[in-house]
Amino acid sequence: xxxxxxxxxxxxxxxxxPSDVTKYPVIAAMLDIPRESFVPDHLIExxxxxxxxxxxxxxxxxxxxxxAKLLDxxxxxxxELVLDVGSALGYSAAVIGKMAQAVVALEEDExxxxxxxxxxASVDNVAAVTGALSAGCAAQAPYDVIVIEGGVExxxxxxxxxxxxxxxxxxxxxxxxxxxxxxxxxxxxxIAWRDAFxxxxxxxxxxxxxxxxxx
Numbered sequence: 001x002x003x004x005x006x007x008x009x010x011x012x013x014x015x016x017x018p019s020d021v022t023k024y025p026v027i028a029a030m031l032d033i034p035r036e037s038f039v040p041d042h043l044i045e046x047x048x049x050x051x052x053x054x055x056x057x058x059x060x061x062x063x064x065x066x067x068a069k070l071l072d073x074x075x076x077x078x079x080e081l082v083l084d085v086g087s088a089l090g091y092s093a094a095v096i097g098k099m100a101q102a103v104v105a106l107e108e109d110e111x112x113x114x115x116x117x118x119x120x121a122s123v124d125n126v127a128a129v130t131g132a133l134s135a136g137c138a139a140q141a142p143y144d145v146i147v148i149e150g151g152v153e154x155x156x157x158x159x160x161x162x163x164x165x166x167x168x169x170x171x172x173x174x175x176x177x178x179x180x181x182x183x184x185x186x187x188x189x190x191i192a193w194r195d196a197f198x199x200x201x202x203x204x205x206x207x208x209x210x211x212x213x214x215x
Contacts, residue, residue: 029098038091
């Protein structure tokens with residue numbers, strides 16, 4: 001077993017299993033995908049640490065615990081189409097691709113998007129797309145599941161509009177220093193949310209709460 005393979009097993013055994021992640025597809029995917037292949041070169045040695053890894057300004061690769069618990073909560077099925085919003089260098093999309101029928105990996109940072117396209121080129125069921133995170137990817141909609149890889153205060157309307165009726169969306173809503181991951185189900189014109197667990201991550205650009213002006 002290589003050193004990174006051993007670290008991957010340790011990540012799952014020490015960070016993920018003890019955090020009430022019980023769904024086998026999540027555990028299997030995170031054991032299979034080499035996280036070190038999807039981080040900037042200077043972070044390779046830190047790939048399996050239990051913390052967010054900064055990959056660009058205001059952008060992180062979510063810590064393994066948060067990402068695994070988010071996937072456990074949203075419960076992706078093998079026949080579902082998933083939009084991965086903010087896929088960075090493609091790790092999250094590669095993991096989700098092990099669980100879903102197909103994944104659209106959306107990234108707006110051009111350097112990250114180019115890196116994701118290279119890293120995901122051999123993954124048959126993941127398509128890397130460059131575009132504004134807040135706009136989603138209407139060309140491939142509607143989606144069964146949308147996953148947002150970063151903190152949000154508000155979700156741009158374009159994203160829920162691209163969900164199927166009964167589709168699910170998972171996001172980390174930041175409320176001051178601490179946030180809560182919520183899973184929403186699309187019902188008619190609205191989203192019915194439930195809280196899943198607490199976590200933290202930087203708020204994505206264009207996902208901040210718009211200031212309210214008082215006269």
